[in-house]
Amino acid sequence: xxxxxxxxxxxxxxxxxxxxxxxxxxxxxxxxxxxxxxxxxxxxxxxxxxxxxxxxxxxxxxxxxxxxxxxxxxxxxxxxxxxxxxxxxxxxxxxxxxxxxxxxxxxxxxxxxxxxxxxxxxxxxxxxxxxxxxxxxxxxxxxxxxxxxxxxxxxxxxxxxxxxxxxxxxxxxxxxxxxxxxxxxxxxxxxxxxxxxxxxxxxxxxxxxxxxxxxxxxxxxxxxxxxx
Amino acid sequence: xxxxxxxxxxxxxxxxxxxxxxxxxxxxxxxxxxxxxxxxxxxxxxxxxxxxxxxxxxxxxxxxxxxxxxxxxxxxxxxxxxxxxxxxxxxxxxxxxxxxxxxxxxxxxxxxxxxxxxxxxxxxxxxxxxxxxxxxxxxxxxxxxxxxxxxxxxxxxxxxxxxxxxxxxxxxxxxxxxxxxxxxxxxxxxxxxxxxxxxxxxxxxxxxxxxxxxxxxxxxxxxxxxxx
Numbered sequence: 001x002x003x004x005x006x007x008x009x010x011x012x013x014x015x016x017x018x019x020x021x022x023x024x025x026x027x028x029x030x031x032x033x034x035x036x037x038x039x040x041x042x043x044x045x046x047x048x049x050x051x052x053x054x055x056x057x058x059x060x061x062x063x064x065x066x067x068x069x070x071x072x073x074x075x076x077x078x079x080x081x082x083x084x085x086x087x088x089x090x091x092x093x094x095x096x097x098x099x100x101x102x103x104x105x106x107x108x109x110x111x112x113x114x115x116x117x118x119x120x121x122x123x124x125x126x127x128x129x130x131x132x133x134x135x136x137x138x139x140x141x142x143x144x145x146x147x148x149x150x151x152x153x154x155x156x157x158x159x160x161x162x163x164x165x166x167x168x169x170x171x172x173x174x175x176x177x178x179x180x181x182x183x184x185x186x187x188x189x190x191x192x193x194x195x196x197x198x199x200x201x202x203x204x205x206x207x208x209x210x211x212x213x214x215x216x217x218x219x220x221x222x223x224x225x226x227x228x
Numbered sequence: 229x230x231x232x233x234x235x236x237x238x239x240x241x242x243x244x245x246x247x248x249x250x251x252x253x254x255x256x257x258x259x260x261x262x263x264x265x266x267x268x269x270x271x272x273x274x275x276x277x278x279x280x281x282x283x284x285x286x287x288x289x290x291x292x293x294x295x296x297x298x299x300x301x302x303x304x305x306x307x308x309x310x311x312x313x314x315x316x317x318x319x320x321x322x323x324x325x326x327x328x329x330x331x332x333x334x335x336x337x338x339x340x341x342x343x344x345x346x347x348x349x350x351x352x353x354x355x356x357x358x359x360x361x362x363x364x365x366x367x368x369x370x371x372x373x374x375x376x377x378x379x380x381x382x383x384x385x386x387x388x389x390x391x392x393x394x395x396x397x398x399x400x401x402x403x404x405x406x407x408x409x410x411x412x413x414x415x416x417x418x419x420x421x422x423x424x425x426x427x428x429x430x431x432x433x434x435x436x437x438x439x440x441x442x443x444x445x446x447x448x449x450x451x452x453x454x455x456x
Contacts, residue, residue: 026336028257073394105388107330108254114392149389150409153402157385159331162341174381181378184413 011049014039015063018056019099026102027057027109057103057112063115064100070205073205076132078195080125081179084155088175089202090137091159094170105160121152129186137191147186154178172199237274239277243291246284246325254330255285255337283338285331289418290431292328292345293322298433302361305415305421308353310433316403317430319387320396333388348378357414365419375414400427 017039021030032053035044070086073079090097101107104117107110126148132138144209159179162171186197187195245267247326249258260281262357263275278284298314303306333339354376360366386406390399407425415423425434 024255026256028254029336088421102335104334104392105335107391108257108336118389118392126330146405147409149270149402150406152390153386154382154406155385155390157383160384160388161346161381163335164332164346174377177374178378178382181410181413184411220419223413 007049009033010045011059014041014046014049014056015059016096017041018050019060019063019096019201022057022060023095023099023102027053027106027112032056039134052198054112058116060096060161061100061103061114063096075134075137075191075195076128077137077191080128080132080222081183081195081197081201083124083128083170084151084179085202087155087202088159088171088204089206090228101156101159105156117215118156120154125151132187137187139186139188142186151182154182166179172202175199175202229394235277238269238273239287242269242274242277242284243287244324245269246278247291247324248286250288250424251323251327252283253329255334255340260284282340285337286344288324289328289331289342289345291324299436303365303419303420304356305365305411307359308356308379309411309423309425309429311352311356312379312407313400313403314433315383315430315436316387316399320399329384329387333384346380346384350376353379358415360415364391365415367414367416370414379410382410400430403427403430 014035018030021035024030025034030053032046035056036043039046050059064087065105070079070082071192073082087097091101100117103112104114106112106114122145124143129142129144129148131139133142133144138144155175156177158174159168161170162168162174176197176199183192183195183197233357242263246258246263248266249263252258253262258281260274263284264271267274273327278287292315298307298310301310315325319329328345331340332342334340334342338410350373354372357366357370357372357376361370361372366372385404386400387396390396390402404427411420411423411425
């Protein structure tokens, strides 16, 4: 394996371990020692990539930002729905995404800048709404930046309620109901008639993504010895 | 002071201290010892009222449930808006309410049943929507229970985003924008034209409540010796 590939792989092993520990313990109680043990990694390898616990958490937080793209759609409202339903799907299947969302809502994460995910999400959704407006998909009163903030904020709560009540079992239903409540006041009804808001949408989008690396990470015990 | 008054006051002193500690530390890291110190209370007095840390947290969680009533309104959509904007106002001014909301979203609160606030809120908002439907205020497709869940879930996220980005400085603006996005797909426009959704609504409702005990609790050092 080339040196660079190995570095990328080591970084990913560390982030996967960090995500697991942050998700279980929260930011405050998580320790670098436990992340090292989970990753099966030496201190030197970890500190080379992430000098502090905050850097590890920011690494986990930014992983979800790199996953905000979906195949381009002619209808930009559909593309925004796809970004949202894909994210909802990954919350149920991908520990890294789940850890990122939990960190961003962890009010006990003192000293951790949690604004990034909210701002990035607003930027992505806001950008899609801008394009939707240019294409004439939106109702005339909609201000893309304001509406993006409403979408991003309320999604955070919809997923939190689903997590608290059913451990995400009903997340697809809740997201679908929420979108049905919100979108008729954002997009033209002539646009919405051909937008797929159903509970299956997230799964359909993920099946469509070719280069997707959605395999759940193997537990540390099954891995070959760390290369760091 | 009568014995019963003293017990109620002791209970309130303990809950205020617990709210402070839970808000600062989160459920997992909070200790009964720190709550005792903050309350200036003996172990015996505390355990008489709350046998465990979980009981203390459930006590804080249920405090917000007792604050879900507002003056009855002829328009039930306005009454629902008043419950929501009053709660938003209290998030900014009342440490007990803030601690309750944080606990209900604390995913590291292992062993704590966090479903209560979500279910109670849904019941209250759902009940108001049922009445609104009977009075003909709602659009025909609205199912009160589903819509109540959308409202409660998305509010949880709107407040979380405001907390993360601005420490609640922009909460009233975010709540107002969110309601403007959601309500036109719930209530008739003829009803909405006379509903107050402005950023000042929560403050106006609290000023109206006569028997309101919104004074911020005094810090422990200013209190007379504990009576427990």
